[in-house]
Amino acid sequence: MASAIIIGNGRMGALVARTLEATGRFEVVGVYDVDTIGALADAAAADIAIDFSHLSAIPQVAAYVARTGTALVSGTTGLTDEELALLRAAGEHAPVVWSPNYALGVAVLRRLAAQAAEALADFDIEIVETHHNKKADAPSGTAKALLAAVDPEGSCDVVYGREGMVGARTAREIGVHAVRGGTVAGTHEVHFFGPDEEVCLTHRATSRQIFASGAVAAAERLMACAPGFYTFDQLMFGD
Secondary structure, eight states: OEEEEEEOOSHHHHHHHHHHHHHTSEEEEEEEOTTTGGGGGGOOOOSEEEEOSOGGGHHHHHHHHHHHOOEEEEOOOSOOHHHHHHHHHHTTTSEEEEOSOOOHHHHHHHHHHHHHHHHTTTSEEEEEEEEOTTOOSSSOHHHHHHHHHHOTTOOSEEESSOOSSOOSOOTTEEEEEEEEOTTOOEEEEEEEEETTEEEEEEEEESSTHHHHHHHHHHHHHHTTSOSEEEOHHHHHHOO
16 A cells, blocks of 8 residues: 655645545645645655645755655645746656646646647637635636647747737737636636637536545656656656
């Protein structure tokens, strides 16, 4: 049985712990949160660490992985370039995967959005994400990943919402919009508007279980990998 530690004891962390144990192939040997993250400095190596905590914990998490060689699945969002660089550097010592979303359907949505953006190059693109009223960061990490999928070169002008006399929409503009309310687990839409027609690609999560199940599936595959920094798509689709 593989040993696992959970970093982040909120709703996602608790759900991941239950999902791990339900497989019968993992034993959760430790749980850490932002108040106890300092204890990671002396924690023993585990087979896998799964982190759905807070960006402030990234330095300690990366240091733990570098010290112990423990494989890491990170789903913490809102990371800066510097914090993401810490995870990449940890990949020199252990297999590491980071993704803003571990739903398999979202991974497929990104691939479809990239294909649609290439095929519909003259269409206007708008991204809309909707989440529960407790979500702290906006736009969501998934929305940012979708933006990267439709504009991989980063050549478009990104507008985060619109207000006032903004004038006509420019040809190289992509709108990204965040909606918050209720208990929505997560809805992401990528709209392609052309002359007299619209294509809309949508992923709708009805519970957080899909994210926990995807993270556990990634963990099982990651433990068989060599040290490196991986994407969810690489683990699930072999890209």
